[in-house]
Amino acid sequence: MIEVERVESPAEWNALVDRSDQTTPFHRYEMLSVAAEHSGAELIPFVGVKGEEPIGIFPIYSLTKGLFRTAVSPPPELEVNYLGPAQLPANGAKQRKVERQQTQMVDAVFEALEAEIDPHYVHVRTGDGYADIRPFLWNGFGATPRFTYVVDIDRDTDDLFMSFSSDLRKNVKRSGDEHDVVVSEGDVSDAGRIIRGAYERHAEQGVGYSVPPAFVQDLYRSLPDDVMRVYTLHADGEFLGGTITVENETTVYRWQTVADLDSDVSVADILDWEIIKRSVDRGQTRYDLVDANLKRLSNYKAKFNPTVRTYYELERGTATFDVAKRGYLWLRKHGHI
Numbered sequence: 001m002i003e004v005e006r007v008e009s010p011a012e013w014n015a016l017v018d019r020s021d022q023t024t025p026f027h028r029y030e031m032l033s034v035a036a037e038h039s040g041a042e043l044i045p046f047v048g049v050k051g052e053e054p055i056g057i058f059p060i061y062s063l064t065k066g067l068f069r070t071a072v073s074p075p076p077e078l079e080v081n082y083l084g085p086a087q088l089p090a091n092g093a094k095q096r097k098v099e100r101q102q103t104q105m106v107d108a109v110f111e112a113l114e115a116e117i118d119p120h121y122v123h124v125r126t127g128d129g130y131a132d133i134r135p136f137l138w139n140g141f142g143a144t145p146r147f148t149y150v151v152d153i154d155r156d157t158d159d160l161f162m163s164f165s166s167d168l169r170k171n172v173k174r175s176g177d178e179h180d181v182v183v184s185e186g187d188v189s190d191a192g193r194i195i196r197g198a199y200e201r202h203a204e205q206g207v208g209y210s211v212p213p214a215f216v217q218d219l220y221r222s223l224p225d226d227v228m229r230v231y232t233l234h235a236d237g238e239f240l241g242g243t244i245t246v247e248n249e250t251t252v253y254r255w256q257t258v259a260d261l262d263s264d265v266s267v268a269d270i271l272d273w274e275i276i277k278r279s280v281d282r283g284q285t286r287y288d289l290v291d292a293n294l295k296r297l298s299n300y301k302a303k304f305n306p307t308v309r310t311y312y313e314l315e316r317g318t319a320t321f322d323v324a325k326r327g328y329l330w331l332r333k334h335g336h337i
Helices: 010-019 029-039 095-116 157-163 166-178 188-204 213-222 267-281 295-304 319-333
Strands: 003-006 042-050 053-065 068-073 121-125 142-152 181-185 228-235 238-247 251-259 286-288 307-317
Touching: 003 095, 010 029, 010 042, 010 053, 029 042, 029 053, 029 213, 042 095, 053 095, 142 295, 157 267, 166 267, 166 295, 181 267, 188 213, 188 228, 188 238, 188 251, 213 228, 228 267, 238 267, 251 267, 267 286, 267 295, 307 319
Parallel strands: 068 121, 251 286
Antiparallel strands: 003 042, 042 053, 053 068, 121 307, 142 286, 142 307, 181 228, 228 238, 238 251
């Protein structure tokens, strides 16, 4: 049988993260611990083991709101896009054994959660590498498919550029011809500047945005140099935007970005293309544009000729939580809160 235990050692945890092809930079211990600090949640870094052999990881946060106890992965309001469980290599095990072990690990995690915190509500958002969500369905979870765009960048940059839409190519060339455009890697202060700019842009659009600049800056200080990068774009000496990526050996995640939409420089197009070229040079093979769920954003991201990838929102609530949730929604609808 599979048992679960906590692994509190950052080095031991990250070694497991590095072994799995289903993990993301959001699974790194530095990311998990900084997110716990800024969300006010308790991190529970579960590892599924068979005997002494790890077979999977499942980081979870325990968070109490009022009278209700929740277990979430990832924590809310920090734009941590992917988390949830990840399998470790099965070393040639047959599919039946792999499925049995993963099902037992998910079962064991929720048994441990019920014994420790007895949550009223559980919410999990997976990465696109974790495709088999049946253990959650068998545990009474509802599943909602979500989508992202991933660009295959494991090819010649000339061929890659020609695969993009014609308007994107024209924008990049025109901006470079008409302006002195410089894309540079920035520092922790630039990370804060990008997040503050994102706050302003979302406010102008009437869209909520809840990522604290201090959270991103703490991540920048905590993560290894090759996991988070901050890119800034200046044109004719003026700062016009920037992008923060998080990365592993294979995939670059376009995490947070801001661009001056009033400029005649195609800021976002140039930033994305420059980041892609540099990622190709480093040998990375995937560029995750992060989120293809909003139509207004998908229209832009589709210009990169990406592939649609699926991940999942998984949730389960007790009857008590469901009643409270319905009451909360009724009060909001009728203007009482």
